[in-house]
Amino acid sequence: MSRSGFRVGGHRVKLWPESLAGQLIALLLVALVGSQLLAGLLFFGERRDALLAVQRDHTLARTASVVRLLAATPPDQAQRVLEASSSRLLRFRLSQGPVPEAGRRQGRIERRLAADLAGYLEGTGAGAPRIGLTRLNGHGHYARFGLTLAVPLGPESEAPWLAASTVAPLRPAGWAWPAVAALMVSAATISLVVVLMVRRVTRPLRRLADAAEAFGRGEPGAPLEVEGPVEARRTVAAFNEMRARIRRFVDDRLRLLAAVSHDLRTPITALRLRAELIEETETREKMLETLEELQRMVEATLSFAREESTREPTRRVDLAALVEALVADFAELGRPVSYRGPESLTAELRPDALRRALRNLVDNALTYGETAEVTLVRTEEGTEIHVDDSGPGIPPEQRERVFEPFQRLESSRSRETGGVGLGLAIARSVVRGHGGDLTLHTAPGGGLRATLSLPKTAA
Structure with missing residues (x-):
């Protein structure tokens, strides 16, 4: 299990949403439900205390009334008065002494009952009433305690006591379904408002992300519309200006390079x-050879600048068919090249530019490694094309040097058989223009492996 979720049956279950709208809705709902639960607990607690206080006051008032009524009732009618005065929640009976449960003195409640019976107690010479708490078990969420009162009906040595006790607990307030419905309506309303607001805020950000991704792949694009909140508008405007500056900088350098080469x-x-016109044959041949090499370098540089300045549109093509067709072209010329990979794999890219980069890699592998094995694989990050050869390879510390323009390793790149040193530079430029990269490694069977990686946005 990770911080963002866990896997169940091979499927990833996310505990926390990744989108801005989802996170805001989750946070607001947690805050809303938490505040409502806290308010509900406080409300139910206060309501329970209030109802218990009402029950206690009702019990004291009823008891005082029954005491006065018994004082004015003949002894033979006392039992009928007690039965008529009892209810489901409060029962009265006569006892020859204070009941055991009423032995605990409850100061405030006792003083309240004594105040209600002040005149009666003084007139009859009766002792002070006694009050206690009775634990009521087995009632679940009902009140846990009840009152037990004992009031002498005369002098303690002569008269019986009136015992009053609550025999059924008070049922507290249950869930208020209108409040629950209001909570659900509030949550739905907040979620709707958050979704609409977040979509308005994130719409320019999504467009900005798509434009930045396309710009990283070298695709041309019109300036983004400046809309949304002020922060989003400032970000989009800054991106438009940055993209325009970078394009002007690159175009100026390409024009300068093309002009110099021309x-x-x-x-x-x-x-x-x-x-x-030089008569000496050996000197003339060396000079012509040097001029020919210089001419090839100028032509290659001019071709590179011309191709970079002409942006090919991105379109959806079958990458597997493109690679397989390129390998077939080399195979028809009798070159030892093979292909491994799927029969079909669609991708959004610039096919002519990618074909040129891949052709350079295969040609290098055949020229310096004698054989070329091209492998196309789909990965979690995107797509990779491996070009393996069976040559001597390149030392790890010198592999980055070969990507620099006009760089050739003398130990493995002969002037007689090699080019001008722009093939790998052009190939890496094309691949990075697609948002990927070109790296060199040691092939599994020895030799050199050139790995052309394309991201998911381009594959």
Whole structure:
């Protein structure tokens, strides 16, 4: 079990919602139910005490009335008076002495009854009344205690005592269903208001998240509409400005790179013409070879700048078919390349750019590793394409260097067989433009593994 939930039968059960609306509704409902329960407990407690006080006052008043009535009633009619005065909650009877339960003195209640019978007690010479508490068991949520009163009807040595006791507990107030209904209506109303308000607040934030995700994949997009609360409007406006600045910065650098590469063509052509006029064969050949390499670098740089400045639209394609078709193209040329993976796997990407990046990886694997094995797999994070070769590999401390433009490792990248050092740089640029990454590892069977990772947003 984790902080956010637990698993039941392979399914994850969340204990706390992840969305802003869900969290606000949960917090408000917890606060609402907690406050209502606390208020209900206080209300029911006060109501119970009030009803018990009413019962106590009623018992004292009835007892005082019965005492006065017995004083004016002939002795042979006393039993009939007691039966007529008794009820379901209060019973009266005559006793020759104070009942055992009334032996405990209750000062305030006793003084109240004595005050009600002050004239009678002084006139008859009777002793003070006695009052006690009786525990009433087996009644569940009913009142736990009842009153027991004993009042002398004359001098203690001559007259009997009147015993009064509550024989049934007072039933406290139950659940007030109107209050429960009001609580449910309040909870539903609050939930509805919170959902509407949160949707209004989070709508621009959701659009901002989608736009940021698309911008991270290199997709063009119009500026977002500035709406919602002031905090959301400021955030969206700042994002629009940031995206515009980044685009201007990248476009300026690409135009500068393309302009420099284009302008270098003229002096390179002039140098080639002059080299042709040199009579010494060995020197002329070396100069022409160097100029040819420089020409390839300029053309590759210009091609890279041109491709980066032209943004291909993102569309949904079958990634498995794209990879398999690329592998088939190499196989038709007699190259030792194979494919493993699903027959179909749809993804949203820029197919031409990704095909170019993957072609560079496969070509590198065949050039420097002799064979290429391409594997397409679906992962929890997205999709991965592995290109394994059987070559000598690259030391771990030098693997990041090969992604730098015009970098070639002399121990494994020959000038005669290698390119100008832009293939991996272009491939990583394309993959990162999709929101993924390109990394190098040691292949399971030896050699080098190039892993092209695409996130779920692009796969």
